[in-house]
């Protein structure tokens with residue numbers, strides 16, 4: 392007997408596309424190199440593991456409602472490095488990873504029928520929660536600058552705003568494009584948000600992974616933004632903690648109160664990990680720097696190799712550890728490219744079309760393997776591209 396008749400209609404719709412929490416096991420696995428998912432290959436350092444154990448041994452194993460006060464204070468102190476003064480007690484909410492931060496932020500603001508604007512291309516993890524709340528995802532185009540980085544198309548953004556628009560969500564540094572928003576772009580977005588009285592959701596989970604001379608800027612302290620901004624953060628990439636589920640929201644006191652009122656139960660980030668989170672924020676920065684340096688070496692290596700392949704163009708990302716090369720000159724749709732590359736060469740990457748229409752003509756590589764594996768990926772990619780059937784010449788109208 393099917394359960395659909397018992398199930399909330401939005402969930403029934405999501406069941407049709409959901410993998411039920413399992414990863415696809417289709418295709419070759421031996422010799423496979425997985426650059427499809429953004430799960431860092433670095434392990435959590437021993438001193439953080441020990442901090443988790445020490446917290447349990449010290450009896451920190453009890454209920455914590457919206458998060459441990461000393462963890463929230465440590466987060467507030469950390470975020471000051473972006474020039475913003477926040478009060479840990481009233482402006483930080485602990486979540487179980489960035490994904491729960493997304494869900495809880497949406498739960499607080501989205502009514503059925505509301506429109507939420509995300510940029511195109513954008514991270515896919517926003518799609519299902521928007522659908523779950525019966526809201527509508529609307530895409531605002533990004534266009535490439537002369538260096539090949541996707542940037543907002545302001546005219547298109549203004550054009551897709553309607554009287555149903557509740558919020559605009561953006562991500563800096565961005566997954567998948569690697570773009571880091573400038574302060575001027577943030578000011579422009581803030582101006583639009585204030586003019587149309589719209590909430591801004593600012594996904595900043597890659598804040599610590601920025602390359603070259605760029606620097607992370609936040610939108611929350613621009614005049615008019617405190618009351619309408621929800622910042623989403625996570626330890627997943629910063630401290631390579633994807634399995635430990637540590638995330639948080641930063642917002643103005645009233646918005647924090649609203650998001651805290653979402654009945655998700657008791658704070659689901661385990662207390663010993665919250666205590667270890669304090670240690671990570673105090674002592675974990677050498678580890679973060681080690682990862683950062685290694686990621687940048689990987690990026691530089693692979694950007695050079697990709698650009699040496701005929702038909703592929705790859706800008707060096709400004710932040711985050713993904714490459715989003717343009718493969719449009721190869722004339723193969725990104726989904727077919729990703730599937731065939733996997734079946735023929737056992738390398739997983741993500742098709743750009745999954746991130747939105749503007750992502751077509753691109754694939755995403757998550758640089759979560761050491762250079763020796765990336766070198767092997769590039770060798771396989773060269774062979775794969777060489778063996779692509781010749782393209783039909785463009786038709787003359």
Ligand SMILES: Cc1ncc(COP(=O)(O)O)c(C=O)c1O
Pocket residue numbers: 429487488489490491514516562566594596625626627633637638
């Ligand atoms: C842009 C972005 N936001 C949010 C998340 C979710 O973070 P978490 O892994 O902490 O749930 C991810 C994960 O890859 C992401 O790339």
